[in-house]
Amino acid sequence: GIQVEQSPPDLILQEGANSTLRCNFSDSVNNLQWFHQNPWGQLINLFYIPSGTKQNGRLSATTVATERYSLLYISSSQTTDSGVYFCAVKTSGTYKYIFGTGTRLKVLA
Amino acid sequence: EAGVAQSPRYKIIEKRQSVAFWCNPISGHATLYWYQQILGQGPKLLIQFQNNGVVDDSQLPKDRFSAERLKGVDSTLKIQPAKLEDSAVYLCASSWGRPSPLHFGNGTRLTVT
Numbered sequence: 001g002i003q004v005e006q007s008p009p010d011l012i013l014q015e016g017a018n019s020t021l022r023c024n025f026s027d028s029v030n031n032l033q034w035f036h037q038n039p040w041g042q043l044i045n046l047f048y049i050p051s052g053t054k055q056n057g058r059l060s061a062t063t064v065a066t067e068r069y070s071l072l073y074i075s076s077s078q079t080t081d082s083g084v085y086f087c088a089v090k091t092s093g094t095y096k097y098i099f100g101t102g103t104r105l106k107v108l109a
Numbered sequence: 110e111a112g113v114a115q116s117p118r119y120k121i122i123e124k125r126q127s128v129a130f131w132c133n134p135i136s137g138h139a140t141l142y143w144y145q146q147i148l149g150q151g152p153k154l155l156i157q158f159q160n161n162g163v164v165d166d167s168q169l170p171k172d173r174f175s176a177e178r179l180k181g182v183d184s185t186l187k188i189q190p191a192k193l194e195d196s197a198v199y200l201c202a203s204s205w206g207r208p209s210p211l212h213f214g215n216g217t218r219l220t221v222t
Contacts, residue, residue: 033210041198041216043152048210086151088211095164097142097211099151 002027002091004100012106013077021072021103023087031090032063033097034072038083046072046085077107111135113214115201121220127189130217134182134203141178142211143186144200152200158184191221 003026013019023032034046047054047061049070054061058077063070070087084104088097114133122128134141139160144152155174156166160181169176173192178184188195198216 031208035213041218043200043202043213043216045210045212088152095157095159096154099153102151 002029002089002098004087004089004098006085006087006100006103008103009101010104010106012108015077015079015107015109017077017107018073018075019077019105021074021085021105023070023072023089023100025068025070025087025089025100027091028068029065029089030092031097032065032070033088034061034070035086035088036081036083037086037102043086074105077105079107079109081105082107113201113203113212115199115214115217117217118215119218119220121222122191124193124221125190127187128191128219129185129187130199130201130219132184132186132201132214134184134201135212138203138205138212139181140204140206140209141184142202142204143176143184144202146198146200146216148197155186188219191219193221195219196221 005024007022031050036044049061049063051065058075060073084102086102087100090097141158143155146152155169156176158178161178176186198218200216202211202213
């Protein structure tokens with residue numbers, strides 16, 4: 001089955017810093033989502049981005065499906081950005097979303 | 110728009126007992142998913158429904174887990190009997206259709222002692 005790996009596994013930032021999170025996948029996908037899991041365990045949709053680039057405030061994401069990766073950019077990080085970031089992918093011909101290994105982010109005040 | 114509703118939020122049971130979780134998806138969402146998230150790991154799909162039919166249950170431990178989605182709306186996930194390794198957060202998600210984003214509920218945190 002498809003493998004989904006995220007890097008880095010852990011990241012500590014000072015408030016105000018920028019960061020890039022990466023999601024690599026081993027097969028072609030037709031859907032990709034980025035989620036933020038907050039310290040209370042809630043999974044929050046960030047982006048639905050099977051290809052191209054999207055921006056939402058301080059966050060933006062780019063998926064290059066042909067090269068099998070997606071990037072999540074966080075600018076001017078805030079303590080509320082802390083948590084775990086997951087990408088989830090779905091391949092054509094299957095029905096299920098497979099989650100990546102996650103990046104645990106801690107933003108220090 | 111109301112989100113995905115799940116209950117209970119927390120449950121503590123002893124091993125070999127049974128437990129059930131309930132999920133009400135976003136209105137109009139045809140696809141419903143149950144995921145298991147063990148501490149420190151990403152969510153793992155247990156079962157996926159399209160309306161009231163099962164489209165994937167390949168990772169559901171069928172000797173102890175069961176799920177149903179009557180009338181294509183609400184769903185229940187049951188564990189009987191529970192084992193210590195079933196301690197996890199059980200997440201329900203829904204989507205409008207297959208090529209559309211997932212929306213998650215707040216989850217049920219299960220502790221098996």
